[in-house]
Amino acid sequence: AQSVTQLGSHVSVSEGALVLLRCNYSSSVPPYLFWYVQYPNQGLQLLLKYTTGATLVKGINGFEAEFKKSETSFHLTKPSAHMSDAAEYFCAVSLGGAAGNKLTFGGGTRVLVKP
Amino acid sequence: DGGITQSPKYLFRKEGQNVTLSCEQNLNHDAMYWYRQDPGQGLRLIYYSQIVNDFQKGDIAEGYSVSREKKESFPLTVTSAQKNPTAFYLCASRSRSPGTFTSTDTQYFGPGTRLTVL
Numbered sequence: 001a002q003s004v005t006q007l008g009s010h011v012s013v014s015e016g017a018l019v020l021l022r023c024n025y026s027s028s029v030p031p032y033l034f035w036y037v038q039y040p041n042q043g044l045q046l047l048l049k050y051t052t053g054a055t056l057v058k059g060i061n062g063f064e065a066e067f068k069k070s071e072t073s074f075h076l077t078k079p080s081a082h083m084s085d086a087a088e089y090f091c092a093v094s095l096g097g098a099a100g101n102k103l104t105f106g107g108g109t110r111v112l113v114k115p
Numbered sequence: 116d117g118g119i120t121q122s123p124k125y126l127f128r129k130e131g132q133n134v135t136l137s138c139e140q141n142l143n144h145d146a147m148y149w150y151r152q153d154p155g156q157g158l159r160l161i162y163y164s165q166i167v168n169d170f171q172k173g174d175i176a177e178g179y180s181v182s183r184e185k186k187e188s189f190p191l192t193v194t195s196a197q198k199n200p201t202a203f204y205l206c207a208s209r210s211r212s213p214g215t216f217t218s219t220d221t222q223y224f225g226p227g228t229r230l231t232v233l
Contacts (some may be wrong), residue, residue, distance in 0.1 A: 100146070107212035
């Protein structure tokens with residue numbers, strides 16, 4: 001079975017500062033990895049994903065993440081935070097089609113951006 | 116516009132009553148999923164369906180039921196057997212055929228329904 005751990009349920013950053021959200025996973029097979037963002041009382045929007053190929057993945061809104069197999073990590077970064085980045089972010093893992101593409105989510109990290 | 120709709124956005128029910136949450140998609144996706152979200156716990160899978168007339172239990176199926184009679188619809192019933200039903204419920208769908216704007220590995224989410232049991 002797979003699992004996901006997001007370190008820090010709340011992160012506070014200043015506008016213009018680096019955003020770093022940590023995600024570690026455990027999986028018995030090479031996983032697919034996802035980052036989703038959720039604004040208050042809304043559904044989830046896909047930020048980026050890793051399935052195969054290049055380990056540095058670029059997503060929407062200036063976010064990127066790097067898959068590091070040796071560290072079982074998929075941390076999310078953005079060089080310069082914007083007020084509109086205030087939201088909750090979820091890391092998720094899937095074992096792909098053989099397992100119905102079911103997603104296992106981390107507990108989420110809520111980002112607060114200070115002016 | 117293609118997308119996933121969930122209705123209603125807010126739902127209140129009295130303890131002991133069954134309630135059905137709607138999820139409809141016009142993306143022609145084959146697979147559909149129901150998740151429950153509680154504060155600090157992320158999302159947990161309730162049920163999923165990969166084709167019409169077939170569905171499987173997820174991690175927390177007890178107290179819930181589903182049906183998949185049509186490709187575009189996957190309603191979730193929260194029964195009186197669900198001991199703590201107050202939560203935010205999210206529906207998602209996924210294509211099993213690659214396309215120009217969709218991939219087979221990505222789930223797309225609806226806006227959610229917030230259920231409160233009084």
